Amino acid sequence: MRDYLKFYIDGKWVDPIEPKTAEVINPATEAVSGHISLGSPADVDKAVAAARRAFASYSETSVKDRLDLLETIQAEYLRRERELGEAITEEMGAPISLGCGFHTLLGKGHLGTAIEILKEYKFEEERGVTLIRKEPIGVCGLITPWNWPMNQTCVKIFPALAVGCTMILKPPQLAPYSAQLLAEIIDAAGVPAGVFNMIQGKGSVIGTALTTHEDVDMISFTGSESVGIQIQKDAADTVKRVGLELGGKSPWIVLDDPDLATNVAGATAGMMGNSGQTCSAGSRLLVPNARMDEAKAAAREACEGVTVGDPNGNFAMGPVVSMDQYKDIQRYIQLGIDEGAELIAGGPGKPEGLEKGAYVRPTVFLSNNQRTIDREEIFGPVLVMMGYDDLDDAIEIANDSNFGLGGYVSGQDLETARALSKRMRTGAIWINGAFDFHAPFGGYKRSGNGREWGEFGFEEYLEVKSVIGWNAA
Ligand code: NAP
């Protein structure tokens, strides 16, 4: 049982001002795995005041001081990486190989990247008579989701720390453990009091207290579209900067070439990773109509090959995050059937032998980009395939979405992939599975307005100041 009842405020582990707790449920067993405290606006006031006080000195620290801090955090993170992975598996159900693998690797990657960039970053630049100076924006509220907890937390905290901001982290109720351990790591590294604060609790309470707070300068939010819209409105009265990283329905175009079956299989298995709970998942798979039979067979085989079971066992996929999420995904699978999409693999209900736990059958549909399952983010292991006639048609389908987070192209002809990448209205395009911690990540359209990762992630937390007359004319 994990009982994480204290918050980290002003360099100390403290009790909530008004005691209130909530159970945390393990999605693999549906049993209580621990408890957290639920904070109140009074806790937020205390943390914001601490962050404001700390900003005065932390914003003036040298790059060297901040590099030292980040490198000490890095050593501590590496020391506790296994524990972090185990906490992720317990809180959100990722298989242990994924929890202790890609999940913690992403956090570590953002930390390492922040260190690399900080060594080189130009906070000042002279242009004619003017000095352009990039300065930390101030006190930041960081609000994160449960699906890739270390990724989303670290991609905010470390750039913010690197540039000299102070912050209050509000982790997701569904996945609060890894954030608690991360706060322990940052504390052990000797972060100055008030620079980093962490309060657990409800988004509607702690989140709202941050987004409406007079003394918070910026909100960085990753989560759903509906909450993103609310946050933008709540933050408007105090004219805060708001960085939004929202959902997606990302198209994956498979080119007509000899690798088609392999590429369809790879995209299908990829969709089921993390139980399909990835904002940038390639959830609409576009294949040439002329090769549809081959594509269907490859997708069916790959989908049926995805093993599902106990996240502490040796399975490719664990449960989804909660029984509520399970029910929501079941609703979509049933909608797909009711609206006439062709079921290629999987379907409603739980996988055989897994009655307890939020386990979903990996599922593939063939559809036409017009049904509910084609247009809404399901956030589960449900892939929708659709056919295209030619590449113009593929682009039209790919861009016919309210979202614009990711896009993928798989195929042998790099020139074709490059040409398609220019025409896709999304914030990132991945060609043939390439990966880069320095590539900016964020959405077009309703997928958000921010850019995280790498150098662009620094700029989220910086103000730009012009000092005109710095140089004589
Ligand atoms: P969510 O319901 O929007 O919650 C995200 C966070 O916001 C949680 O910490 C939540 O607190 C908090 N929150 C809820 N209501 C709030 C309010 N009124 N004001 C301020 N904060 C509030 O999202 P989710 O269900 O956890 O995550 C799934 C979504 O995240 C998907 O749509 C996915 O696509 C998106 N996502 C986007 C990216 C990206 O980078 N673009 C990455 C990952 C995930 P509680 O814990 O109380 O709910």
Ligand code: MG
């Ligand atoms: Mg939610």
